[in-house]
Amino acid sequence: MSARESLLAFSLEPRLLPSRWASRASPLLAMVVTATIAGAMFALLGASPLTGIQALLLSPINSASGMSEVLLKASPLCLTAIGLSIAFKTSVNNIGAEGQVILGGIGATAVALHVPDSMSAWLAISLALLAGAAAGGLWAALPAWLRTRFGVNETLTTLLLVYVAVQLLSWLTTGPWRDPQGLNFPETRLFNANMTLPKLSDMGWSIWDGTRLNISAFFAVAAAVITQIFMTRSPMGFRLVVSGLAPRAAAYAGFSASTSIWAALSISGALSGFAGAVEVCGTLGQLQAGWVPGYGFTAIVAAYLGRLSAGLIVLSALLLALIDIGSTNVQMALGLPSAVSALLQGVLLLSILGLDLLVRYRIRRIA
Amino acid sequence: MNRPLIELINVTKRYPGTIANDKVSMRVMPGAIHAVIGENGAGKSTLMKIIHGSVQPDEGQIIWKGREINFAPPQHMHALGIGMVFQHFALFEALSVLDNIHLSMPKEVARGETGNRAKAMAKRYGLMLRLDAVVGDLSVGERQQVEIIRCLLADPQLIIFDEPTAVLPPHAIDGLFQTIRSLAAEGRSVLYISHKLAEIKSLCHSATVLRGGQLVADVAIEDTPEQELAVLMTGRALPSYEHLPRTMGPVKLKVDRLSSEPRSHQEVQLNGVSFEVRAGEILGIAGVSGSGQQELFDHLSGERPSPRDDAVRIADTPVGRLSVLGRRQAGVAYVPEERHGHGAIPDLALDQNYLLSQFGTSTSWFNAMGLLKVESLRAAAQGCLRDFMVKAPDCSVTAGALSGGNLQKFIVGREFSKKPEVLLVSQPTWGVDIASSMFIRRSLVEIAASGCAIVVSSEDMDELLQICDRLVVMANGRTSPVVAAGNMDPLRLGLWIAGMFDDQSEPEVEVA
Incomplete structure (x- = not known):
């Protein structure tokens, strides 16, 4: 062995036990790494790093309206990511949440356009949200059927169905559901008042006066709590966890593999569909052909960032929403391009994954 | 020098x-x-x-x-x-x-x-x-x-x-x-x-x-x-074993001309496997691993249901077409050969692993709201750790943290806790330390004495001779005639393990 080799040779050795300290600290460290890289990037682009980081991380949350925007962005992201975490824990690769979100929006719109104004708001909105969840769940059940019946890999089918969903959205908004008074814009008419999610400011929360914040944040928190209980204490949750960890042990326990696949995909699809319905009945108030939620994909990041645990996903969704809005502020404050947002999300995910490696392995120099 | x-x-x-x-x-x-x-x-x-x-x-x-x-x-x-x-x-x-x-x-x-x-x-x-x-x-x-x-x-x-x-x-x-x-x-x-x-x-x-x-x-x-x-x-002497006198009850498990269709070329095709086990009896399956033992256990546990309902009978009830849950209900418990990822999940805590094989039994671990009764599950798992001398701080540690012997004792204890009619055990002491092996063998004998019918497959002939009442040899997916453990001589065993048992008095098995 030459001297040069021996100086540069490193190897990864698995740790016998994952480092507990590192596993707790790694998300925080990842944020520090991300902030450092962001600062360096701002400096390279000729802007002040401190101003940049301030715009990125602090400006979005120093006012009620800023916070409301972060929460509005985080809620559907969180709902979708929680659904995905259930699929991922079952080792079912649902990467088509984007399409399931769109179908959720379409399902909610189908109700919204056909329900009379006279119906009570609570009933009407519940119907719309349920229809959204059902549409998203059915959309995701399609890959479940293909997988269990024909053995088609769900990674591919869930993804491909996203493009079908986009076409469906485009057809509906330019065809049967187009607003006749809409000057030919590819969008539906605005929903009636009984079809829009109540805003917190209208419910007497004066600190949110003047903001768009609606009750979607409560849905996200409720979904996190229910999912946590479902996964840790219900028979179906146990079955999904077991199927994801060890298919043979699942067979030993008496759990059928196809039931787990159906359940994992339908539940995650339903939560994505619910998120889409929340978005359409909340901030949008109508269905538009150009509606590209995007968070169907970001939710994959959010789910892994939150280590597939519902509680942590609430935090990771908030963080990603913060960075997303912060990046817009950076664009304005420093005149940087819009790619900054995607770039920073990527850096954050890579730092998390890199640090996770160190939780399970240690670097050892080969002497 | x-x-x-x-x-x-x-x-x-x-x-x-x-x-x-x-x-x-x-x-x-x-x-x-x-x-x-x-x-x-x-x-x-x-x-x-x-x-x-x-x-x-x-x-x-x-x-x-x-x-x-x-x-x-x-x-x-x-x-x-x-x-x-x-x-x-x-x-x-x-x-x-x-x-x-x-x-x-x-x-x-x-x-x-x-x-x-x-x-x-x-x-x-x-x-x-x-x-x-x-x-x-x-x-x-x-x-x-x-x-x-x-x-x-x-x-x-x-x-x-x-x-x-x-x-x-x-x-x-x-x-x-x-x-x-x-x-x-x-x-x-x-x-x-x-x-x-x-x-x-x-x-x-x-x-x-x-x-x-x-x-x-x-x-x-x-x-x-x-x-x-x-x-x-x-660090201690090998104790001698003693056969507890056991009373044999009625037939609890009857396997009748069980055959299988292999799903891949690595699988061994079962061909007319037949034997019966009585309450209180331990039947040993000898043979080189890969002679069809895994396929047999898959078919007995229900992980692979059989085409014929009466190919497997538990206490005279045909269960051949039943799934794992149905067989468990009928009284089958199973200790698989592979502990990690089959009989237990290394990443899950012991209490969760205890729950793994409880579905289909009469005890419900879920309350009226459909939520897990965490406390009673913990108590049961804890009791299993105690009764089977599993060295673990408590049931919240993961199964992967246990040594082979301790995890095997836990799995045996878990299966026994269901008071099974029939207990299937594949390679009971594979990769298990000597002290735990002795404990597990003794436990199996005691479980049989309590009226359970036990099927044990092992490559360790000494182990089978120590604990079994009768022996059957598997070779190429077929079973030899069943003989009393005391009557198995090395020559016959050698021939049978090589698959040469056709010239025995046993009538030729019919095709199912």
């Missing part, structure tokens, strides 16, 4: 939380067959990996032919003349024997030359070698011979055999021993890793005994009775 071929002085290797080797010293003379004895976890494997070069010691010296060598990677040790035959073969199943051997040769050796050398080597040591056979089609014994030839082609002076008989059928063991003896007769040294004392007694000259990572003794085999080796290895 002869100089040792290799000498280890105070070799220490630490892993987080444990010391695998604690100041271990050892010397191997040229031409010696030197045993390294110890229970699972005694540090044998780590020590061998250090000699082989794949693990670096933290302290200590390795002296090779009088010269100290620094830690070097396996290639370097290989070049020095150290070869190893691994317990788990590193062969490409899809390639031919010749290709597998050729891959490990230096680049400049032509393929034809490899073939010639391999053939010569095989002839010299009396090994069977079919160069053009695909490794995937070979038996375990033949694969081992390919590994041995591959190792010998490098002309090693020290050859490490890591538990070579663990995977071998009994009739292949003699051949292996002859090969090892002729290697030693040529002046090569052999390091023989095992915990099977009878083998060591018949094969080896000297032994290093390890316990808990520490050197316990260096002994000459001739002067040391087997019993004493056992005491050195385990």
